[in-house]
Amino acid sequence: SLSYDDLPSHMKTCLFSLSILTEDYEIQKDRLIWRWIAEGFVKCFEFGESCFNELINRSMIQPINIDVEGNAEACRVHDMVLDLILHLSSRENFVTIFDDVQEKTSLQRKVRRLALQNSKVEATIPHVAMSMSQVRSITVFSPAINPMPPLGSFHVLRVLDIEDCEIHNLSSVGSLFHLRYLRLRAKNIFEKGAELPFPVLNFWFLQTLDTSGVKMEELPKTIVQLRRLTCLYVDQFTRLPDVIGNVTSLEA
Incomplete structure (x- = not known):
């Protein structure tokens, strides 16, 4: 202390x-x-x-x-x-955490940061759905829920960190225009492991993209348009586009 x-x-x-x-x-x-x-x-x-x-x-x-x-x-x-x-x-009121029993933190009117720690919490989340508009970060730990809360409603989200869980629909991630940090280590997010299930063109502010936990054939060529992208992690079998050298902001 x-x-x-x-x-x-x-x-x-x-x-x-x-x-x-x-x-x-x-x-x-x-x-x-x-x-x-x-x-x-x-x-x-x-x-x-x-x-x-x-x-x-x-x-x-x-x-x-x-x-x-x-x-x-x-x-x-x-x-x-x-x-x-x-x-x-x-x-x-820095963080709101849900686990397999109940929320670990006292429930406030506005949720700023959300952490999900177990697959049984989906029954609890709807009770606070109206207070989610100001959420700045979502972290999902394994085992985690399926389905996820509707991501399209998190209009000011900066951090989305999904780890080792089965997520089948992430198309709404493409509408998270304020994302700075995106980490996907989710299972089964690609039907054929071919490509990202959402466009990256909207991520004007994205600084970190980590897809090293998922199998993907190739990163989209449009990644070159992410002018603020500083840190990139991909699976060892994921092909990088020829134009990746044009992302001059990359540091790692």
């Missing part, structure tokens, strides 16, 4: 973002930092990395997967710290 009280406000926000995690969940550093950037918590990757390391130094997160240079490639949150930040972030 003492280490938390001493944190600058921007680092408290970064720490709050970890309240969406389940117990003992390991999250990659790069994934976490690109999410921070997408929501405006940090301005650049280098500053995000500094915040990440400072949270480790203050024992707020636990480093894992240490590389040869002594840098952590991922982290997890100790159960006691997770309970603390879950309580604090709920009090600030």
Whole structure:
């Protein structure tokens, strides 16, 4: 608690973002930092990395997967710290979390960040459907629900992070014009594994695209028009279009 009280406000926000995690969940550093950037918590990757390391130094997160240079490639949150930040972030209406029993956080009129942690929560979500218009991030953990909430209604969504779950209809993702971060590790989202089930032309603000968890024949050539795309992850068998070199904004 003492280490938390001493944190600058921007680092408290970064720490709050970890309240969406389940117990003992390991999250990659790069994934976490690109999410921070997408929501405006940090301005650049280098500053995000500094915040990440400072949270480790203050024992707020636990480093894992240490590389040869002594840098952590991922982290997890100790159960006691997770309970603390879950309580604090709920009090600030920072996040709304649904698990297999009930919402873990107190239900507020406006939901800003939504985390779904189990397949049984679809019965609970409709009760708050009218308060979803301001949701800025959605994170879906395995096992997760099917069907998903109607994504087309999330007009200001910046982060969509879907992990290891069966999602059969993502066509409405193409209407999420404000997306900064899109990560798909969902099963069965392509009928034949051929292409993305939505156009990428609408993602004018997209900074991170991660489809490394799905099998896709080739990225669409229109990806070259994503002028803000900084980070791209794809499956090792996915072909990149010849014009990928024209995406000059790419860093990773």
